[in-house]
Structure formats: structure tokens, C-alpha cells
Amino acid sequence: MGLLEAIILSVIAASTPLLLAAAGELVVERSGMLNLGVEGMMIMGAACGFAGAWLTSSTFIGALCGIAAGAALSAVFALFTLGLAVNQVAAGLALTILGIGLSGLVGAGFVGEKISPAPNLYVPILTGLPFIGRILFGQDLLVYFSVGLVAAIWWFLYRTRAGLILRAIGDNHTSAHALGYPVLRIRTLAVLFGGACAGLGGAFLPLAYTPFFIPGMTAGRGWIALALVVFSSWLPGRLVGGAYLFGAVTILQLHAQGLGLGIPSQLMSSLPYIATVVVLVLISRARVTAGSAAPASLGLVFVPDR
Amino acid sequence: MRKFVLTVAVAALAIAATSFAASAADKTKIGFIYLGPVGDFGWTYQHEVGRQAVVKELGDKIETTFLENVSEGPDSERSIEQLARTGHKLIFTTSFGYMDPTLKVAKKYPKINFEHATGFKNAPNMGTYSGRFYEGRFIQGIIAGKTSKSGVLGYIGSFPIPEVISGINATILGAQTANPNIKIKIIWVNTWFDPGKEADAAKALIDQGADVIMQHTDSPAAMQVAAQRGVFAFGQDSDMSKFGPKAQLTAIINNWAPYYVKQVKAEVDGKWKPEETWDGLKEKMVVMAPYTNMPADVKKMAMDAEAAIIGGTLHPFKCPVVDQDGKPVECKAAHLEPGQILSMNFYVKGVDDKFPGK
Numbered sequence: 001m002g003l004l005e006a007i008i009l010s011v012i013a014a015s016t017p018l019l020l021a022a023a024g025e026l027v028v029e030r031s032g033m034l035n036l037g038v039e040g041m042m043i044m045g046a047a048c049g050f051a052g053a054w055l056t057s058s059t060f061i062g063a064l065c066g067i068a069a070g071a072a073l074s075a076v077f078a079l080f081t082l083g084l085a086v087n088q089v090a091a092g093l094a095l096t097i098l099g100i101g102l103s104g105l106v107g108a109g110f111v112g113e114k115i116s117p118a119p120n121l122y123v124p125i126l127t128g129l130p131f132i133g134r135i136l137f138g139q140d141l142l143v144y145f146s147v148g149l150v151a152a153i154w155w156f157l158y159r160t161r162a163g164l165i166l167r168a169i170g171d172n173h174t175s176a177h178a179l180g181y182p183v184l185r186i187r188t189l190a191v192l193f194g195g196a197c198a199g200l201g202g203a204f205l206p207l208a209y210t211p212f213f214i215p216g217m218t219a220g221r222g223w224i225a226l227a228l229v230v231f232s233s234w235l236p237g238r239l240v241g242g243a244y245l246f247g248a249v250t251i252l253q254l255h256a257q258g259l260g261l262g263i264p265s266q267l268m269s270s271l272p273y274i275a276t277v278v279v280l281v282l283i284s285r286a287r288v289t290a291g292s293a294a295p296a297s298l299g300l301v302f303v304p305d306r
Numbered sequence: 307m308r309k310f311v312l313t314v315a316v317a318a319l320a321i322a323a324t325s326f327a328a329s330a331a332d333k334t335k336i337g338f339i340y341l342g343p344v345g346d347f348g349w350t351y352q353h354e355v356g357r358q359a360v361v362k363e364l365g366d367k368i369e370t371t372f373l374e375n376v377s378e379g380p381d382s383e384r385s386i387e388q389l390a391r392t393g394h395k396l397i398f399t400t401s402f403g404y405m406d407p408t409l410k411v412a413k414k415y416p417k418i419n420f421e422h423a424t425g426f427k428n429a430p431n432m433g434t435y436s437g438r439f440y441e442g443r444f445i446q447g448i449i450a451g452k453t454s455k456s457g458v459l460g461y462i463g464s465f466p467i468p469e470v471i472s473g474i475n476a477t478i479l480g481a482q483t484a485n486p487n488i489k490i491k492i493i494w495v496n497t498w499f500d501p502g503k504e505a506d507a508a509k510a511l512i513d514q515g516a517d518v519i520m521q522h523t524d525s526p527a528a529m530q531v532a533a534q535r536g537v538f539a540f541g542q543d544s545d546m547s548k549f550g551p552k553a554q555l556t557a558i559i560n561n562w563a564p565y566y567v568k569q570v571k572a573e574v575d576g577k578w579k580p581e582e583t584w585d586g587l588k589e590k591m592v593v594m595a596p597y598t599n600m601p602a603d604v605k606k607m608a609m610d611a612e613a614a615i616i617g618g619t620l621h622p623f624k625c626p627v628v629d630q631d632g633k634p635v636e637c638k639a640a641h642l643e644p645g646q647i648l649s650m651n652f653y654v655k656g657v658d659d660k661f662p663g664k
Contacts, residue, residue, distance in 0.1 A: 006513035014506055104343060111345035114530070114549060210501040210527045212549065215343045217525075219500035250503070254510040257493045258460075262660050265494045 007255060008135050012143055013209060015247030017042070017201040017218075019146045021225035022232070022239055023153055024197020029229055030157065031190035032170035034299035035077055036092025039222025040099020041070040041195050042202030047103035049203025050213035051110055059118040062207050063142070063200060070199015071192050073099055078191040082184050085301050096222065104215040111214060118142060118208040140208045142200070147240065149197070154236040166190060170295030173302040183302055198222065224272070231276045233283055234293040246272045334396075334574050336360065337389035338372040339382065341401040342499070348524035348543040349560070350374065353400045353423075356562030363567045367574050378403025383410060390415045396573040398566070399423065408432060419578050421569060424469070426648065428580055435565060438586030439469070440476035440647065441615050442558035442594055443520075444622035445608050446540050447480020449555050449597070450518040451488050452604045453538055454481075460511025462504060462521040462528055463494045466662040470522045472650040476622040477520065478657055484607070491516055492659045501527040512537055518555070529553060538599065545595040556608070557595035564590055584644060588616045623647060628655040 021038055028035050048069035053062025077095050080086040118140040121127070126137040157163040169176040169183050177183050201221070206213045224246060231246075232238035253268030283294065338357050342350035357370055371394065376385045382404050389397050390411055396419045399408045405425035412420045412432040420432040428434060450459050459481060463470050474492065481488040491514060493507045500523075508519050508528035512535050519539040521528045526549040532539035533550035541547065541557025565583065572578040585591035594612060597605045614620035623646075625637035630653040635642065653661050 003513055006509070010506055010509050010513070014502070017502075108343075108345055111343075112347055112548070117534075205502060210505045210525075210530060212501075212526065212530065214346060214499075214501060214525055216499065217501045219497070219502065221502070251506055251510065254493050254495075254503075254507050255514065258491045258510050258514045258516075260491075260659055265496060265662075269496060 002131070003255075005131055005135065007251060010251045011244065011248045012135070012139060013247075014250050015243045016143050016146050017204040017209070017221055018225050018228060018246055019150065019201075019240065019243035020142070020204060021198045021201030021222060022228040022243060023146070023150050023236070024194035024201075025225055025229050026232065026234060026236060026239055027153060027157075027166070027197075028190050028194035029298055030170045030234060030293070030295055031166050031187050032173055032295050032297035032300065032302070033081065033187050033191055033194075034088045034092065035074065035095070035191060035194055036089060036226065037073065037077055037095025037099065037222075038194075038198050038225050039218060039220065040096035040103075041073045041198035042099075042205075042222045042225075043103040043216065043218045044073050044099045044106070045070040045199030045202030046205050046217055047107035047110075047213060049199070050113075050115065050206035051106060053115050053207055054110055054113055057115070059115075059207050062115075063203050066199045066203025066207070067196045068199070070202065071196040073102075074191050074195020074198070077195070078188045081301075082188055082191070085303050087301070088299050100216065107213045107215060112212075114212045115206070117211040142204050142208055150236050150240050157236065167295075170297055173297045173300070177302070177304055183304065187302075198225070201225065227273065227276045231272075231279050233279065234295065245275070334368045334570075335392075335394040336368050336370045336570055336573070337394035337397040338370065339376050339385055339389070339397070339399045339401075339404060340372055340374040341376065341378065341403075342524070343374050344372070346499075346524060347526060347546070350400070352544055352560040353398075353562055356566040359563035360566045360570050364570055364574065368570060376404075380407060383407035386411045386420075387414070390418050395419065396421065396570060396578065419573060419580075428582060430580060433569075433580035433582065435581075435583040435585070435591075437560055437591045438584055439558055439560075439592055440472045440622055441586045442592050443473045443476035444480040444615070445594060445611050446520060446556065446558070447477040447482075448484050448611055449600060449604055449608050450477065450520065450538075450540075451481030451484030452607065453555065453600060454485070454488065454516075454518045456515050456517045457485060457488055458514075458516045459488065459490045460508070460514075460516030460519045461490055461492045462507045462511070462519070462523055463492055464498050464523045465496065466494065468648055468650045471653070472623075472647050473522055474657065475650065475654045479622055479654060480611075482656055488656070490657055490659070492657070494662060495523060497523070499524045501525040504528050505531050508532060508539075509535075526550075541595060547595065547598065552599060554595070555599055556597050559593040559595055561591055561593040586615070587612060588618075629653065630655055630657050630661070 021042055025038055045066035049062045049066030052065030053059055080091045081088045120138050120140050123137045127133050165181050173183050228242050231242045249271045256263050257265055340350045344354040373385050376382050398421045400423045402424045405427055408420050408422045409427050412429045422434050424436040425434050478490050491511055495503045495507050504523050504525055505527040508531040517537045519528050519532045521542050526546045529539045529546045529550040533553040538555050539553050541554055543560050545557050547554040597608050621641035623642035627635040
């Protein structure tokens with residue numbers, strides 16, 4: 001295996017949990033909701049995903065448990081922000097804290113246990129091809145799923161009526177409400193979808209990446225996913241590029257150190273965030289040409305009767 | 307934000323502990339402050355093992371309280387003071403970052419005794435203790451030098467602080483005794499704990515030709531990657547053979563139990579004194595896990611080196627010590643003095659990497 005091939009394989013693995021969680025959050029934000037609890041939902045997904053996989057020896061059931069845990073936690077967020085019209089920023093931050101604490105409790109009994117990692121795809125002949133074989137045909141299923149998910153989200157947002165309604169709600173919930181669309185119901189569904197994706201992204205870590213559970217093992221990936229949504233300027237296509245760029249920078253800085261290139265590791269680690277800031281500046285400088293799709297009602301509280 | 311909540315949680319725990327403790331006033335109360343969760347399988351876990359040993363040994367005379375997930379820095383002061391205020395007579399604060407808060411609380415409560423791990427500040431009622439982990443690193447170096455076929459070792463660093471630097475230096479010095487041309491690749495991950503990143507670093511090192519992996523970070527992720535890729539690795543803080551039964555060569559185990567039992571006993575007997583303890587293999591504060599997955603001759607070399615370090619005939623930083631530019635390091639005795647090791651800020655000859663920040 002050549003070094004370049006190895007690097008690409010590592011980049012794909014590092015990018016996948018980010019892509020999964022960010023894809024869900026993108027839909028949430030396009031509906032006008034801002035859920036800052038991605039980190040909490042991810043770590044809950046990691047804890048419950050591992051627990052499920054360990055108890056049943058099935059990666060698939062583990063993934064389902066992760067999805068369910070993320071969605072369940074996001075239901076708490078929906079209850080407070082949509083049901084009780086609580087400030088979304090505060091509720092999202094609280095959700096992260098709740099998730100970190102709760103996952104420690106759920107996972108306490110599983111610390112020190114290990115499972116076999118998710119199996120990789122194997123297609124006769126194709127997987128054996130030099131260089132592209134393992135990259136294109138030798139990943140675990142969640143990797144393919146993450147890319148398919150973003151494609152499905154793009155199709156939903158831009159090619160279906162439901163997607164159009166969701167975007168309309170995100171841009172102007174008052175008008176959408178006046179037109180008779182069920183703003184709160186659609187937003188609830190979007191939040192639950194986001195929670196499920198974050199849960200799956202979190203579950204990817206103990207199921208495929210490092211097959212064990214330790215409290216706090218998401219180590220801030222939820223926050224990176226949030227930054228990614230902004231980086232992508234709320235566009236699914238850019239999200240894939242962004243996730244792989246973030247993953248690539250993480251892996252390349254490790255390789256740069258190993259090769260002794262003498263670039264400070266701290267600078268390399270901060271590159272994705274610098275890039276995010278640059279994108280934000282570009283968006284606000286040229287709203288039209290940069291093609292940003294920032295939802296106009298993002299983070300605003302909506303109460304139908306007021 | 308996370309820190310804040312942890313502190314609140316810790317305060318709640320402390321209050322719970324207080325109400326608990328009121329029932330058994332005649333027992334000496336001993337407190338522990340932990341950095342991580344007791345189930346981290348590394349640093350904090352080993353301190354918890356030590357506390358349990360104390361309870362087993364002296365359970366009829368003492369009772370213990372521990373607070374876990376206490377963030378380092380000023381926030382920890384409240385947690386330490388909680389223990390002081392609730393009648394604890396001896397308090398162990400088990401991470402470097404608790405140094406100044408511990409000192410502050412110690413000055414405020416002169417009748418209570420404090421023990422701070424891995425620090426360098428003392429008071430009449432505050433002692434320090436740490437392990438000479440570099441001794442274990444030297445033995446790992448010998449094993450790695452013998453084991454590596456590619457002649458390249460992979461080292462995952464957390465932060466370039468003296469303890470980590472001295473570990474890297476001891477490793478390469480040990481490895482050079484087995485293979486004078488050994489190379490070491492170092493990757494800094496700038497965190498103590500991020501399993502994903504630790505795994506990525508291990509993969510990067512292996513992809514670049516390293517076939518023995520060692521780490522100064524806290525999770526077993528690197529061990530697991532080594533096992534998957536069929537190379538060798540060393541456990542960190544505790545025995546991690548479970549995560550790589552065919553990969554772990556040995557592990558440095560932080561064995562605090564005998565020290566904790568000794569100090570608590572002294573406290574119960576009214577003979578506690580502040581000391582600057584820096585114990586190693588000899589005193590069994592640093593213990594090597596079984597030597598596994600290696601041929602008999604390598605195992606013998608490792609055991610001989612361990613015996614020689616314990617016997618005092620071998621010192622990892624035996625003079626002359628030459629830095630990476632070929633300049634000899636100042637030597638006043640047969641080997642570097644403790645102060646020089648505790649403040650080490652240079653690579654020895656044989657490390658090709660640029661020293662971080664230079």
C-alpha cells in the first residue's frame with residue numbers, strides 16, 4: 001500500500017463522522033433551527049451505539065441504537081425550543097452538556113470492552129484493483145451511506161415540494177405559517193432528522209473508527225460539524241467538499257509532522273477554522289456571488305399565535 | 307462551558323459526600339481529586355486503583371471520598387476546599403494542573419495535609435509525589451530497538467512538556483543500545499485525550515514505516531490500531547494488552563497503591579510529613595507489565611535492564627548525555643540530576659526531529 005493511498009484511506013475515515021453529523025445539522029438549519037447540541041447528540045450516539053453493538057454483536061443494531069439515541073436527545077431540544085419557545089442557543093448548549101454527562105452514565109458499564117469494527121465492503125476483482133480498489137470499493141458501509149445521505153438531502157431540498165416548504169420555513173417562518181404550512185411540525189421533523197444523523201456520526205467512532213468506548217471520545221467533533229455547515233454556506237455539495245477538506249487537513253498535518261516538514265502542528269490544526277472564518281467573511285462581502293444559502297430565520301423563535 | 311458544568315457537578319458530589327460522611331465521625335477521612343473519569347483506562351483509573359488499595363488495607367480506620375472529572379486550574383480550588391471543609395485530613399490531588407490551587411487551599415487550612423501528584427511546589431502541610439516514568443521508557447526503548455525491523459519507531463506525543471520530552475529521550479537512548487542507527491518519528495497531537503486523533507496519528511506513523519508504536523496520550527486507540535495493522539505497541543499508564551493481545555510488548559503501569567497506603571497509614575498514626583517523593587521501578591511506583599510478544603533474548607535484555615535500574619547500576623541518563631546538535635549536556639554527577647530531568651527541554655542525539663518551538 002502506497003503512502004498516498006494510505007493517506008486517502010485515513011482521510012475518508014476521519015471525514016465520515018463529520019459529514020454525517022454536519023449533513024443532519026444542515027437540514028436542521030435550513031429549516032431555520034439552530035441546534036448547538038451536535039456534540040452532545042454525537043457522544044450519546046457513540047455511547048448507545050457501542051452499547052447496542054456490544055450487547056448484540058451487530059454493527060447494524062449498534063448504528064440503529066446510535067441513531068435512536070441522537071434522535072431521542074434532539075426530541076428534548078425540540079420540546080424546549082419548539083414546544084416552549086426557549087432560546088435555541090441556550091437549549092443547544094445545554095443539550096451538549098446533558099449529552100456528555102448522560103453518555104458517561106450510559107457508557108460507564110462498557111468502558112474497557114471492545115468490539116470488532118464494522119466490516120469493509122468487498123467486491124471481487126474491484127476491491128483488488130491497484131490504488132483505487134480499496135479507496136472506492138473497500139470502505140465500511142457507513143462511508144458510502146454518508147455520501148448517499150448528502151445526495152439524498154440535496155435531492156430532497158431542491159427537487160421535492162417538501163424540501164421547498166422546509167426551505168421556505170427556514171427563510172421566513174411567518175410567511176410560511178400564513179400560507180398554512182405546519183411550521184412547528186416540519187421543524188420538529190427536521191430537528192429529529194438532525195439528531196438521528198448526529199447520533200449516527202457519533203456511533204461511527206466506536207463502531208468503525210476506534211472500536212471501544214471512552215467518555216468524551218467525540219472530543220469536539222460536534223463543534224467541527226457545526227463549523228462545517230457554516231463553511232459550506234448551507235449548500236449540500238460544498239458540505240461534502242468541506243468535510244473532506246477538514247478531514248484532509250487533520251490527517252495531513254499528522255503526516256507532515258512524521259515526515260519532518262517543520263510546519264508547526266498548531267498552525268495546521270487551526271487551518272479548518274481559519275478557512276471557516278474566511279468563508280464567513282466572503283459570504284458577508286458578496287452575498288449573491290458567493291451563493292450562500294443562509295436561512296433568514298435561522299435561530300429565531302417562532303410562536304404561531306403571537 | 308463544559309468546565310463550568312463539571313464544577314457544578316463536582317460541587318453537588320461534594321455536598322452529597324458531606325452528608326454521607328457525618329455518620330462516621332471517628333474514622334479518618336481521606337480525599338482524592340481526579341482529573342478524568344475513573345473509567346478512563348489510563349491516568350485516573352490507576353489513581354482509583356490506588357484508592358481502592360487504601361480502602362482494602364485500612365478500611366476499618368479510614369473512609370475515602372473522591373471527586374472525578376475535576377478540571378485543572380482555578381476551578382479545582384473549590385473542589386479541593388470542599389474536601390478540606392468537610393473534615394478530610396489528608397487530600398490527594400492527582401494532576402499537575404492542581405498545583406497552585408492545592409497550595410492555596412493548603413495555606414488556608416494549615417491543619418490539613420495535602421499530597422500533590424507530579425508538581426514541584428511544597429508547603430509545611432503539602433508534599434509532592436511522582437514516578438520516574440523515564441526508567442520504564444528506557445526499557446521500552448531497548449525492546450523497541452530490538453523488535454523494530456524497519457529501524458523506525460513511532461512516538462505519539464501529547465504536549466512538549468519536560469515529562470514527555472524526557473520520555474522520548476529515554477526511549478531513544480534505550481533503543482540506541484540495541485540499534486545505534488534507530489530512527490524515531492514523533493507526531494504531536496496537542497491533546498491528552500482524543501481517541502480518534504490518537505488512532506490517526508498511529509496510522510500515519512505506521513504508513514510512514516514505523517513498526518513499533520508508543521504514545522504519551524491516554525487512550526488505548528493507538529494500541530488497537532497497532533493490533534489491526536500487525537505491528538507492535540506499548541501500553542500507557544495501565545496494562546492495555548486487552549486492546550492488543552498480540553501487539554503489546556509491555557506497558558508502563560503507574561502503581562500508586564503502595565505509596566497511598568504508606569502515606570495514609572502515616573496520617574492515621576499521626577506521623578505524616580511533607581516529602582518530595584519521586585519513586586521509580588525500585589520502589590515499585592513504576593511497574594512494567596509482563597514482557598509479551600517478544601523472543602526470549604529480548605525479554606532477557608529487558609529484564610536485565612530492569613534489574614540493573616532497580617539495582618542502581620544503570621541510569622537512562624548516564625553521562626555523557628549529548629544533545630541533538632552534538633553538544634554535551636552539563637553533567638555534575640555520573641548521571642543527570644533529577645532537576646535536569648524534571649525540566650528537560652532538549653532532544654538527545656539521534657532524534658532527527660526539530661524540537662517543538664525552536
